[in-house]
Amino acid sequence: MDFPADLKYTKEHEWARQEGKEVTVGITSHAQEELGDIVFLELPEVGTEVVRGKTLGVVESVKAVSDLYSPVSGRVVRVNEGLLDAPERVNEDPYGKGWMIVVETPEETGREGLLSAAEYEAFVKEEKGA
């Protein structure tokens, strides 16, 4: 399993990469593995306000439907439209070509409350063991 150190994570298995005021969001390698073949995505439109901890969209594998939760609050400024026709990119490259949206966040709502790579890895192991 893969837990890039430069990312922050949620317990709902999203990742967040902050670059200035912009945060790129996707789901983790562990999440895509658990879901299996991803065949459908529902993502918010540019301009949508997303709220940390609230649903921002839906990801579906052949068998299951899962909600996506926003790791940060802010306004959606970019959406990976290419994923809508090629959702398998989330499986193939969850931290790269499988990115989902970019959120512009006010400085103060930054990344507090998110997990570090080590914390997330420990959380996944704990969840698996349970």
Place this chain on the structure above:
Amino acid sequence: MSLSNSSRQQRTPLFPLYARCGARVVDFHGWDLPVQFAGVMREHRAVRTDAGLFDVSHMGEIEISGPGALEFIQRLCVNDASRLADGQVQYSAMCFDDGGIVDDVTVYRFAADRFLFCVNASNRGKDLDWIRKHRPEGVEVRDLSDETALLALQGPKAEFILNRLVDLSLPGLKYYHFSRCRAGGNEVVVSRTGYTGEDGFEIFLPPEAAKELWQKIMAAGEPAGLMPAGLGARDTLRLEMKYALYGNDIDETTDPLEAGLGWITKLDKGEFFGRGAIIERSGEGPARKLVGIEVKGRGIARAGHAIWADGSEVGIVTSGTFSPTLRKAIALGYVPTPLSRPGTAVSVEIRAAKVEAEVVRTPFYRNGSIRK
């Protein structure tokens, strides 16, 4: 506080092999079964183009024998078992007196007075209760499920793979026929049947022989593209063919005619359980029908989603998935008969949004390798 669970998980004889094949194991009606190995899409594709090997040992086997066996089966089942010859298989269903379906089954004739029902795992207890409740003198009913493992080798290359492993010439075995033969040192029953729309075989064998045969089939088939396949692919494959799944598309509330099983329901063969009710309910043509639906808009219809037409809710989706072969969202569901014609526009309610859909001709997939 007690953590004990009264119902213990059941495992098939192949359970010990799952982990090393990379399986993800889930609970399926009390059984620990693999939902996937390499992934549903790859497994599905392997079955359509090469072959897949499924462990379906959880399914139940019930033997019905004795001088009155055929007569009894004629009362139990909607299809005409008198048309079976030795070594032949028939798809059939048992109904309650009210016409609701007890279970859909395959009936194997071993001899004029000896038959085997292959039944859904989730219905095994209910089926046995129903069969035993009506068992007449001179008929013996035996539950062979625990002493029977079942492998399904499915796909256009199934014959090529299995032919080398059994002392039977498989090209001579016709669709929906079976034969006893030997595989390795074991006596097995090979049946040219399946649930995928592809040519293939179901192999009944003693549980203690299952692991060895699984491994032999995998070793013989892997160079030809054979993959182990799980319940996920089994579901997408059967859905592309519109094969009904008990508990989803058919159950105690559906009669065989509305479920599209008129082709196995022989109302003129004589009396059988549920016949009168089926005629009363659907004899003039059922009020609703199970149809194939293709989602045209964005989204995947799932079991339980409402079907809408002309501003009102008209039916319900009973199975739905993304079709790996057609690359579209497909579903089965019940709609009023006037809306059941292919081409009828409907919508499916997916997460509060009404998504455009259409009743389509089935099976969804028509290029399978089954030999009729």
